Amino acid sequence: MKIVQLLPELNEGGVERGTIELSRELVKKGFDSIVISHGGKLVKQLEKEGSTHINFDVCSKNPFTVFWRVWGLRKILKKLNPDVLHVRSRVPAWLTYYANKSLHVKVVSTVHGFNSVSSYSRIMTNADKIICVSGAIKEYIQKHYAAKEEKISIIPRGIDLVTFNPNNLDENFISEFKEKFNLNDKFIISTIGRVTQLKDLETFIKALAIIQEGTPNVTGLIVGGVREDKQKYFDGLKELIHSLHVNVIFTGSQSHVAEIYHLSDIVTSTSKKPESFGRSVAEALALNTPVIATNHGGVLDIINKNKNGYFVKIGNEKEFAKQIIKAKELKFDGFSYVKDNFSLEQMVEKTIDVYKG
Numbered sequence: 001m002k003i004v005q006l007l008p009e010l011n012e013g014g015v016e017r018g019t020i021e022l023s024r025e026l027v028k029k030g031f032d033s034i035v036i037s038h039g040g041k042l043v044k045q046l047e048k049e050g051s052t053h054i055n056f057d058v059c060s061k062n063p064f065t066v067f068w069r070v071w072g073l074r075k076i077l078k079k080l081n082p083d084v085l086h087v088r089s090r091v092p093a094w095l096t097y098y099a100n101k102s103l104h105v106k107v108v109s110t111v112h113g114f115n116s117v118s119s120y121s122r123i124m125t126n127a128d129k130i131i132c133v134s135g136a137i138k139e140y141i142q143k144h145y146a147a148k149e150e151k152i153s154i155i156p157r158g159i160d161l162v163t164f165n166p167n168n169l170d171e172n173f174i175s176e177f178k179e180k181f182n183l184n185d186k187f188i189i190s191t192i193g194r195v196t197q198l199k200d201l202e203t204f205i206k207a208l209a210i211i212q213e214g215t216p217n218v219t220g221l222i223v224g225g226v227r228e229d230k231q232k233y234f235d236g237l238k239e240l241i242h243s244l245h246v247n248v249i250f251t252g253s254q255s256h257v258a259e260i261y262h263l264s265d266i267v268t269s270t271s272k273k274p275e276s277f278g279r280s281v282a283e284a285l286a287l288n289t290p291v292i293a294t295n296h297g298g299v300l301d302i303i304n305k306n307k308n309g310y311f312v313k314i315g316n317e318k319e320f321a322k323q324i325i326k327a328k329e330l331k332f333d334g335f336s337y338v339k340d341n342f343s344l345e346q347m348v349e350k351t352i353d354v355y356k357g
Helices: 014-028 043-048 063-080 090-099 121-125 135-145 171-180 201-214 228-244 257-263 279-286 317-327 334-341 344-356
Strands: 002-006 032-037 052-055 084-087 106-111 129-132 152-154 187-192 218-223 248-250 266-269 291-294 309-312
Touching (some): 002 014, 002 063, 002 090, 014 032, 014 279, 014 344, 032 063, 043 052, 063 090, 084 090, 090 106, 090 121, 106 121, 106 344, 121 135, 129 135, 129 344, 135 152, 152 344, 187 201, 187 257, 201 218, 201 228, 201 317, 228 248, 257 279, 266 279, 266 317, 279 334, 291 317, 309 317
Parallel strands (some): 002 032, 084 106, 106 129, 129 152, 187 266, 218 248, 266 291, 291 309
């Protein structure tokens, strides 16, 4: 069976990582896995793990190039003759819609987020089969687009339980990372993901400042890259940190994310916008690290309140600080919990069932 996944780029992000992981597992199971994107730093990994990458502009929103890109994509797809086209974003979905008109290949879409309600976004519900990464996403597309029940499958993003396994950690990295950022004997609170306004990192920083009054050894880690268009926001965060005299470290993008979850005492998600799933939440829990998250979106399906984490209202730094202190006392077997509910293996098998259905 030949599967073609289409997404804008292969850089940092949950959609990209999910594509890479699914591609790897499809290859292991004997599928012919092909990814079409405009390239990125994850292409080498994709190809190393056995998939084929085709570099094509399914990223640009420029309406003046649409005709030529539809023509080019149709030519590629006709040559590939795939069994399934799996679109993961709106621009690739629109290009695929027009390129596939004469080819009639089965189309599967994955709705990864709460996109703005519009005719432009509706394309994600126009596929033969629709995958939603959480119950919250399913409710959203049914409410706004009357998506048919029989077309929808809820398949949470799978967590790679080889990588996110307490027994498979790089202890040398942990030691060196702690030494590099002076984290030994510190109470470490982390937030993982790209630096963007939607993550509401101001609330994270203000909560740390409150905690610091009673816990002077607290240190915050903001782990993620800064795009060029977010530089002004990044500078504002640094000014806020300086004005509050709080110990917060920007580590930049890191490849050893599992180790960072593990060395953290608490992981937080202060997102203003509902997370479609909350991959970082599930990954942190797999490493037995409690999570505090804003009470909306896909994380509602993941955190088991009072057992492995807590929920708080958006932008409430006082409540965040209070729940972080409470979470220090939580003890749980997060690895087993994630294995039973959010494993990569389950995601792959359910996705294959959608492809074959």
